[in-house]
Amino acid sequence: MARKQETTRVVDGRVVGDHEAGRRRAEEEAEAGEVRFVPPLNFAMVDNGIFRSGFPDSANFTFLKSLALRSVIYLCPEPDPEANNVFLRANGIRLYQFGIEMCKEPFVNIPEETIREAMKILIDVNNHPVLIHCKRGKHRTGCLVGCLRKLQKWCLSSIFDEYQRFAGAKARVSDQRFIELFDISSLKNTPLTFSCSKR
Template identity: 55%
Template sequence: MTNEVVPPENFSHVVGEIYRSSFPRFENFYFLKHRLKLKSVLVLIPEELPPENEEFLQEAGIQLFQVGMSGNKEPFVNIPGDQLTRAMEIVLNPKHQPILIHCNRGKHRTGCLIGCIRKLQNWSLTMIFDEYRRFAFPKARALDQQFIEMYNDSDIKRIASANNWLPIKW
């Protein structure tokens, strides 16, 4: 592991100790372990992780969560709402933070999850979609934006309120 501080592509702070990025590579491991001091990583792809990523997480003592979901793509592939709710449960739980959320490019699936977190923070749809499009550029998906708008957050609000996770601490 190199001691160079190299964040993954599409990396950003979301809120509190929640971060987002593309799929981390070897050159990002030092940053994730020593700068972010991650407790957890949430992977939003269904495929197995490369062995070097699994070894890094194990050696660094970083807990791996995986909620493998397909992205929203025409004509009939959609992220199931209950999968997104499960991912939100993991991310919002302070015992898993600091946490990094990623899919492959950190654009679409990650963008949908972050957009739904923004809804919990009472952001306007205009602001949510602006942030989504900045990270998804140049391939923003209308279906992702529709998913964020239509996502029924009543279950996660109930769970988060019962566990005292709301409001999300900046």
């Protein structure tokens, strides 16, 4: 299996990776008066006022600002980078961090209570518009969105199709099993006033 090699460039006499070069390019375009709306990796609209993505960086800030977010649900245990914190504070966006450790199969342990707490934040319209993200927007984000779909009474095959569309070749049977077995009974009485499926 071939490994992706990070490409580097020289910018202002410094060697930088793709990520930093992209950030620098976005800053230069902003200085030149060019505005670019660059969505984060795996970005998609989930429902009215609910979005999902991989980890956003400074190249995505203009795009995220256009969403008028009130909240971000961050599903990784690592601290949010300072640039992201500055962006969130400057735009009055609340950060809810649920540190779900990333494990590879067969040792995946998704904490049900953590997902349940994240679901409470997610379905509260006072937090909308909201962005859900993890590192790549695949597994942890996919589990939370899958549990939301279950609450919205989607059939499991449609939930799994959506999960697999984002996870691709990295789809995990354990994530899908978690979604299937997730108990929504404590959330059933919550009105989903935001939902497209309720209109």
